[in-house]
Amino acid sequence: MTTQITIRRPDDWHVHLRDGEMLKAVVGHTARQFARAIVMPNLTPPVVNVAAGLAYRDRIVSAVPAGMDFTPLMVFYLTDDADPAEIARGYEEGVFAACKLYPAHATTNSAHGVTDIRKLTGVLETMQRIGMPLLIHGEVTHREVDIFDREAVFIEQILAPLVRDYPALKIVLEHITTAEAADFVAESGPQIGATITPQHLIINRNAIFDGGIRPHAYCLPVAKRERHRLAVRKAAVSGSPKFFLGTDSAPHEIGRKESACGCAGIFNAPYALESYLQVFEEEGVLDRFEGFASEHGPRFYGLPLNEGTVTLQREEVSVPEKIVDGDITLVPFHAGETLRWRFIG
Numbered sequence: 627m628t629t630q631i632t633i634r635r636p637d638d639w640h641v642h643l644r645d646g647e648m649l650k651a652v653v654g655h656t657a658r659q660f661a662r663a664i665v666m667p668n669l670t671p672p673v674v675n676v677a678a679g680l681a682y683r684d685r686i687v688s689a690v691p692a693g694m695d696f697t698p699l700m701v702f703y704l705t706d707d708a709d710p711a712e713i714a715r716g717y718e719e720g721v722f723a724a725c726k727l728y729p730a731h732a733t734t735n736s737a738h739g740v741t742d743i744r745k746l747t748g749v750l751e752t753m754q755r756i757g758m759p760l761l762i763h764g765e766v767t768h769r770e771v772d773i774f775d776r777e778a779v780f781i782e783q784i785l786a787p788l789v790r791d792y793p794a795l796k797i798v799l800e801h802i803t804t805a806e807a808a809d810f811v812a813e814s815g816p817q818i819g820a821t822i823t824p825q826h827l828i829i830n831r832n833a834i835f836d837g838g839i840r841p842h843a844y845c846l847p848v849a850k851r852e853r854h855r856l857a858v859r860k861a862a863v864s865g866s867p868k869f870f871l872g873t874d875s876a877p878h879e880i881g882r883k884e885s886a887c888g889c890a891g892i893f894n895a896p897y898a899l900e901s902y903l904q905v906f907e908e909e910g911v912l913d914r915f916e917g918f919a920s921e922h923g924p925r926f927y928g929l930p931l932n933e934g935t936v937t938l939q940r941e942e943v944s945v946p947e948k949i950v951d952g953d954i955t956l957v958p959f960h961a962g963e964t965l966r967w968r969f970i971g
C-alpha cells in the first residue's frame with residue numbers, strides 16, 4: 627500500500643480569493659497547497675480593466691503569509707461592453723491570463739455578467755487571435771429551465787455554437803457537473819478543456835438534502851444525480867489532458883451560508899489536495915493524480931510546469947467543524963469528517 631505520494635507542485639485553475647478581510651483569511655489556505663491559482667474576478671465591483679486587475683493582484687500578493695511562494699493569475703470579468711483593446715493589452719502585458727464569462731445572474735456576483743453572447747463578437751475574435759483562454763460558468767439563467775438542467779442546456783444552446791463559430795478559441799468549461807459536459811469536452815478538439823472541483827467528484831445532490839437542508843453542500847452549478855457524479859469522476863481520473871484541477875473554493879461567511887437564502891459556494895481550499903487524492907486512490911489511479919493536479923492545467927494555458935514538489939502522507943486527518951480567523955468563521959468542505967491523507971508540504 628502506498629504510504630506517501632510526492633508530485634510536482636500543483637496549481638488551482640479556479641478559485642475565489644475574495645477581497646479585504648476574507649482575502650486575508652483564505653489566501654494562505656490556497657498558497658500553502660498551490661504554486662499558482664487562476665483567481666476569479668467576481669468581486670464587487672468586478673475586475674473589468676487592467677488597472678483593477680493589477681490592483682487586485684497587489685492586494686492578493688500582500689495578503690499571502692510570509693514565506694509562501696504563490697503566484698495569482700488574474701482574470702478579466704467580461705461585461706456586455708468589454709473592450710477588446712483593453713483585454714488584449716492586459717493579456718500582452720502579462721496582467722491577465724484569461725477572461726471569464728458569467729452569464730448575467732448565473733451565480734454569485736454575476737449581475738454585471740453578459741446578457742447575450744452576441745455582444746462579445748469583437749472580444750471573442752480578439753481572444754481567438756491572441757490565444758487568450760475564455761473561462762465559462764456554463765449555465766443558462768432562464769428561470770423556466772430546471773436548475774439541474776442548466777448546464778446541459780447551456781452546452782447545447784450556447785457552447786456548441788460558440789465552439790463552431792470560434793474554432794480556434796481556447797475555452798475552459800469551469801466546474802463541470804454533468805455527463806453532458808464531460809462528454810462534450812472529451813469529444814471536442816484540444817482547445818477545449820474543463821476544470822473539476824472536489825465536491826463534484828464526491829457528493830451528489832442527495833448531500834444537499836441529507837436529513838435536512840445542508841447549505842454547506844450548496845454551490846453552483848448545483849451537484850447533480852449520482853450518474854453525473856460518476857461521469858465527472860471518470861473524466862477526472864481518465865488521464866485525459868483536457869481535465870484539470872480547479873477547486874472553485876468559494877468562501878462565504880457562515881451567516882451568509884446558514885440563512886433563509888444561503889449563498890452558493892463551498893470552501894474547500896484547506897483540504898483540497900487531500901480531498902482530490904482520496905478520489906484518485908478510490909479509483910485505483912494514484913499514478914494519474916500528478917497529471918490532473920500539476921500538468922494538464924499549465925499545458926492547456928501554455929505556461930511552464932512548476933518546479934519543486936509537494937508530498938501527502940497516508941495519515942488520518944480530522945477536518946474541523948469551523949475555521950475561525952478574526953471575525954470570519956467559515957465551514958470547510960468535509961467539516962467534521964476524517965480524511966485519509968495529510969498534506970505535508
Ligand SMILES: NC(=O)N[C@@H](CC(=O)O)C(=O)O
Nearest residue numbers: 642733734845846876890891
Ligand atoms: N461556485 C459557487 O457556488 N459560487 C461562486 C461562483 C461560481 O463559481 O459560480 C462564488 O463566487 O461564490
Ligand SMILES: [Zn+2]
Nearest residue numbers: 733763846847
Ligand atoms: Zn461559476
Ligand SMILES: [Zn+2]
Nearest residue numbers: 642666874876
Ligand atoms: Zn467559481
